[in-house]
Amino acid sequence: MKTRRSDRLVDMARYMLERPRTLISLSYFAKRYDSAKSSISEDLSILKRTFQERGTGLLETVPGAAGGARFVPYMAEDEAKTFIEEIRQDVNDETRVLPGGYVYLSDLLGRPDILRQAGRLIATQYLRDNIDAVMTAATKGVPLAQAVAEQLNVPFVIVRDDAKVTEGPTVSVNYLTGSSKRVEKMELSRRSLRTGSRVLVVDDFMKAGGTIQGMQTLVSEFDGTVVGTAVFAEGRSATRLLDRFTSLLHVDTNLKNGEPILVTAGNYLQEIYKREA
Amino acid sequence: MKTRRSDRLVDMARYMLERPRTLISLSYFAKRYDSAKSSISEDLSILKRTFQERGTGLLETVPGAAGGARFVPYMAEDEAKTFIEEIRQDVNDETRVLPGGYVYLSDLLGRPDILRQAGRLIATQYLRDNIDAVMTAATKGVPLAQAVAEQLNVPFVIVRDDAKVTEGPTVSVNYLTGSSKRVEKMELSRRSLRTGSRVLVVDDFMKAGGTIQGMQTLVSEFDGTVVGTAVFAEGRSATRLLDRFTSLLHVDTNLKNGEPILVTAGNYLQEIYKREA
Numbered sequence: 001m002k003t004r005r006s007d008r009l010v011d012m013a014r015y016m017l018e019r020p021r022t023l024i025s026l027s028y029f030a031k032r033y034d035s036a037k038s039s040i041s042e043d044l045s046i047l048k049r050t051f052q053e054r055g056t057g058l059l060e061t062v063p064g065a066a067g068g069a070r071f072v073p074y075m076a077e078d079e080a081k082t083f084i085e086e087i088r089q090d091v092n093d094e095t096r097v098l099p100g101g102y103v104y105l106s107d108l109l110g111r112p113d114i115l116r117q118a119g120r121l122i123a124t125q126y127l128r129d130n131i132d133a134v135m136t137a138a139t140k141g142v143p144l145a146q147a148v149a150e151q152l153n154v155p156f157v158i159v160r161d162d163a164k165v166t167e168g169p170t171v172s173v174n175y176l177t178g179s180s181k182r183v184e185k186m187e188l189s190r191r192s193l194r195t196g197s198r199v200l201v202v203d204d205f206m207k208a209g210g211t212i213q214g215m216q217t218l219v220s221e222f223d224g225t226v227v228g229t230a231v232f233a234e235g236r237s238a239t240r241l242l243d244r245f246t247s248l249l250h251v252d253t254n255l256k257n258g259e260p261i262l263v264t265a266g267n268y269l270q271e272i273y274k275r276e277a
Numbered sequence: 278m279k280t281r282r283s284d285r286l287v288d289m290a291r292y293m294l295e296r297p298r299t300l301i302s303l304s305y306f307a308k309r310y311d312s313a314k315s316s317i318s319e320d321l322s323i324l325k326r327t328f329q330e331r332g333t334g335l336l337e338t339v340p341g342a343a344g345g346a347r348f349v350p351y352m353a354e355d356e357a358k359t360f361i362e363e364i365r366q367d368v369n370d371e372t373r374v375l376p377g378g379y380v381y382l383s384d385l386l387g388r389p390d391i392l393r394q395a396g397r398l399i400a401t402q403y404l405r406d407n408i409d410a411v412m413t414a415a416t417k418g419v420p421l422a423q424a425v426a427e428q429l430n431v432p433f434v435i436v437r438d439d440a441k442v443t444e445g446p447t448v449s450v451n452y453l454t455g456s457s458k459r460v461e462k463m464e465l466s467r468r469s470l471r472t473g474s475r476v477l478v479v480d481d482f483m484k485a486g487g488t489i490q491g492m493q494t495l496v497s498e499f500d501g502t503v504v505g506t507a508v509f510a511e512g513r514s515a516t517r518l519l520d521r522f523t524s525l526l527h528v529d530t531n532l533k534n535g536e537p538i539l540v541t542a543g544n545y546l547q548e549i550y551k552r553e554a
Contacts, residue, residue: 006286010327013290018393050287102443106469110434112427116295138416139435140443146423150389157387158416166379166417166482192383205443 003033008043016047016059016071020123020153025068044069055079058127073151074124075117077273083117084248084265091233091249092263101253103261105233109143109204118248119147122202122230125246125272126152131227132197133157135219137186137211141203144232148202155192156202159215163187173217178208178241186214188222197224205251206231209241216242234266246271280310285320293324293336293348297400297430302345321346332356335404350428351401352394354550360394361525361542368510368526369540378530380538382510386420386481395525396424399479399507402523402549403429408504409474410434412496414463414488418480421509425479432469433479436492440464450494455485455518463491465499474501482528483508486518493519511543523548 003011012029029040047069048059055076061069075083087108096104108114122144134156136145142158149156161184163170170187177184193199199219201212216226234247247266255262280288288310293301306317324346325336332353338346352360364385373381385391399421411433413422419435426433438461440447449464470476476496478489493503511524524543532539 005283006323007327007330009283009286010290010324011331011333013287014294014328014331014333017291017294019390046283047287050284051291053284054288054291056288056291098442098445100442104443104445104466104468106435106444106466107432110426110432110469112423112430112432113296115423116427139419139437140441142416142419143423143433146389146392146420149387150393153389155384155387155389156420158383160416164417165375165377166381167383168375168381189381189383191381192387 003035005039005043008033008035008040009046012043013047016069017073020057020071020073020151022153023062023068023070025066028068072127073120074127075121077269080121080124080269080272083121084269087114087118088249088263088265091251092261094260097253097260101235103205103233103235103251103253105204106140109140109232115143115147118144118232119149119151121248121268121272122148122246123151125230125268126200126228129227130198131200132224133193134200134202135159135188135193135215136202137161137215140205144204145202148200148230152200157188157192159186159188159218161186163189167192171218171221173214173221175214175217176210176241178210178213178237178239184210184214186211186218188218193222193224195223197222198227199224200227201229202231203229204232205235206233206245206247207235208237208239209245212245213241230268231266233263280312282316282320285310285312285317286323289320290324293346294350297334297348297350297428299430300339300345300347302343305345349404350397351404352398354546357398357401357546357549360398361546364391364395365526365540365542368528369538371537374530374537378512380482380510380512380528380530382481383417386417386509392420392424395421395509396426396428398525398545398549399425399523400428402507402545403477403505406504407475408477409501410470411477411479412436412465412470412492413479414438414492417482421481422479425477425507429477434465434469436463436465436495438463440466444469448495448498450491450498452491452494453487453518455487455490455514455516461487461491463488463495465495470499470501472500474499475504476501477504478506479508480506481509482512483510483522483524484512485514485516486522489522490518507545508543510540 057073167189172187229245233249334350444466446467447464506522510526
């Protein structure tokens with residue numbers, strides 16, 4: 001049964017939104033809706049215009065017989081600024097400060113609305129990059145890594161300090177925790193990451209960066225490449241083991257002036273949007 | 278600027294898909310698109326029809342001045358059967374069997390496409406239920422719990438056996454592991470779950486069900502109610518500590534006939550779709 005344009009638009013929007021970065025052929029849509037390819041092309045122009053006007057993402061069209069369209073989600077600068085200011089206010093709350101200057105974030109990193117936006121924002125930085133997998137450290141990095149992986153539509157892998165029997169053979173590396181100068185071990189299931197992968201490292205919180213440096217070492221053990229490193233929040237640190245990373249928030253606790261917490265925007269906005277400017 | 282119907286439909290579809298189970302008022306859409314409420318109502322009828330025909334979900338409309346529409350995702354039985362058969366074949370692979378009869382699943386539970394479908398399928402069972410939070414156990418339950426929480430649009434909370442300093446005050450319970458009869462401890466951050474919550478318990482794998490029983494005890498410590506329990510796969514177990522749960526897959530390893538693995542559909546399809554029949 002031939003489908004009306006309005007019905008096609010609704011279903012095509014859903015279909016493409018659920019499959020970011022995947023090329024969908026004109027033929028597939030033509031068959032799915034029993035419609036001419038010329039009609040599908042017009043539909044795609046409407047989708048492209050709307051996604052662009054609303055700052056939802058790019059709709060890239062690939063011409064030719066094997067052509068089609070690919071939806072690449074991004075977040076426009078205005079929405080990004082609003083989002084970062086919202087989470088900044090949310091985190092800038094002295095009841096979040098725990099003994100030792102740690103900050104409670106688990107509630108925010110358990111909220112689908114925040115994760116969806118954070119994932120879309122982080123994916124925006126890698127709009128033009130090929131990424132094969134997202135890597136994070138158990139347990140608290142998982143939600144954000146999953147959210148980013150959804151937007152990039154690639155698998156995510158979880159590095160653990162205590163790989164269980166259900167992981168099978170693992171590759172392990174030792175790393176130096178930046179804060180306490182202890183040597184720790186982290187492992188990744190051999191089977192979970194393909195050799196030579198291009199990897200985006202994601203974590204919830206970074207102080208000196210020891211865990212992240214460990215993950216970078218692990219990527220090289222898989223002959224892979226670290227495409228980038230993104231964290232939800234960076235803390236203050238006397239020593240910093242790495243300098244190339246982006247953060248949504250900067251969190252400082254136990255300040256000299258007696259304030260319990262001061263949260264400011266991280267370096268993300270500069271890093272993402274400078275390239276467009 | 279008044280928006281064309283086609284553009285409205287694309288953006289409304291995206292807007293509602295990103296906010297499952299949230300009532301969006303007619304007034305909000307009328308303002309967003311500078312359009313008459315009567316036009317928005319017609320748009321909603323088109324969305325409703327398409328979502329229903331394609332098995333994407335329900336669009337519930339609430340009449341009256343405070344009215345609007347709410348999108349509730351579900352998965353139709355045909356798609357559910359196809360999905361379960363796909364993951365069944367994927368898991369039914371002897372290279373997944375590890376020493377001790379454990380089964381490697383981390384690759385599947387790290388794939389956004391599978392998680393999205395599994396989340397939508399599990400949410401289908403609770404189409405008519407009010408759920409306040411999804412609970413799971415670190416680390417391997419997290420991806421599925423997050424995927425379900427996204428479809429229900431509620432927070433998810435992570436129970437740990439070693440709560441870190443970043444969790445703040447915790448509530449802990451002891452529980453009996455079903456397989457080894459050891460007494461273990463699990464903890465949940467006090468702050469992460471509101472007292473009296475209606476909780477859906479989600480995990481990746483269940484054998485005897487000790488971990489899940491522990492989580493149920495934890496829910497009652499928060500004066501909450503367990504609305505249901507869902508797992509990706511259930512294993513064979515001589516003793517089963519609970520009988521009310523649903524599973525997408527049933528996994529049996531080291532069979533008497535010498536086969537290394539046998540995967541069959543879990544009890545999900547029966548449980549979900551019997552109510553409709």
